Amino acid sequence: MCGIAGLFLKDQKLAPELGGLLSGMLEALSDRGPDSAGFAVYGDRDNGQIKLTLRAAPSFDFAELMASLGKVAGAPISYQVHDTHAVISISTDREAAVASALVGMKDVDMVARGKRMAVFKEVGLPADVAKRFGLNTMTGTHAVGHTRMATESAVTTNGAHPFTTGTDQCLVHNGSLSNHNDVRRELIRQGMTFRTENDSEVAAGYISSQMAAGASLQDAMTSSLSALDGFYTFVIGTETGFGVLRDPIACKPAVMAETDRWVAFGTEYRALVDLPGIDSAKVWEPEPARVYLWERH
């Protein structure tokens, strides 16, 4: 099972509603993925700044951490706490000091890096997870979310989606890959590190490694068709892009809708029914083995 929801805004007047809309989409997919949920939100970009998403144990004292990181950085840290996660925004020239201070720190981990992207995921029902993180209040240009019914690895926060393996890059997956161990070994040989034994993280890593080698998102998605074996529907986010890809057999369900204001992906149409203007949207099933991509320029 598993459910995927993705929303890419063309009309920035909808930006304040992004989180609220995604929240409704995820909740509609609860019975496809009741064990955990997560989402990546692409918000505003501040030139010279980078966003680091930190994840900590429950009731972790972020204020104390930020005070000590502030000393390392030589300036107060600007941050927002969302339940077990916090998003730091710091200037890129102070990032190295902060990142190295976080290495090996107990109970807190840096889980995502982006100019725009922040990633939140936890074990629990999608509606509860969205509420804990305050997804309703999040704004931005595009967002990718997932509701998980675990098949290939344990129900843990690390095993929830999205997986991020590169700056501003994330991937969510519905399906199961059969050659992920092979691909993981090859990517590790190339210097990539993985947090989990999860097959979907390998797919994310594959896309990131291709893009790090200079491939466009379009090219990386195209080459994943031959590199990755198994069942999949992927929705992939980058700083400016939103991509959708289904395996050649189209094992997993998928529905897309588009208006002049937005493009949306849902594992089922039920996830799309509350989007503004859905009644007049173009609604279709994405074709197998075809790369769908929207980019903001």
Add this chain to the structure above:
Amino acid sequence: MPTVDIASSPLRELNSALHKLTPNTNETHWTVSNPRGQHNIAVGLDFPVEIEIDGHVGYYCAGMNKQARVTVRGNAGQGVAENMMSGRVHVTGDASQAAGASGNGGLLVIDGNASARCGISMKGIDIVVKGSVGHLSAFMAQAGKLVVLGDAGEALGDSIYEAQLFVRGTVTSLGADCIEKPLKDEHKVELKKLLDDAGVEGVSPDEFKRYGSARKLYHFHIDNVGSY
């Protein structure tokens, strides 16, 4: 003429009410509003009633249908009219995978496209798709007719038995044991009737090619092991 809004009342109540109809019912025309992609709408009907659903539906709409005429004004999710026995199901938009799967009888009409595995394991149902069908359509199709006015995707009619396939456009590839066969007058008569029943106008049976079984895979033969 009951109208049921299934956004404000449980779908189970609608299906239950439809199952409790009696042969002499006067409630022969139902309208269902706000389907919002819900699954299993109007499944298991067994009376000659007319059901109109205004909007997109989820999985298995009109599954196991007998006698009823069900119209979906929108798209249908996976398995629309699966295992239909008789009656008629009409989708004015597109249908997702496995439309008409395992159907034993009746007519399924899809005005738009149907995606993969349309008519998989069909056992006597007739299916008319005015657009195109996806890959592996009519997989292991046993009986009935699949008519496609557009194109067919990869591996059409793989491991087909005695279903008959008519495609007006191109076929990406034929599946194992599926071959093109001559379109004889008797087939044109059957095809014309189906096109008329589906409300297709201005299309001649002569525009179609017929496909069916080469009958080489019915029984296991060691020479065919590579085809299984």
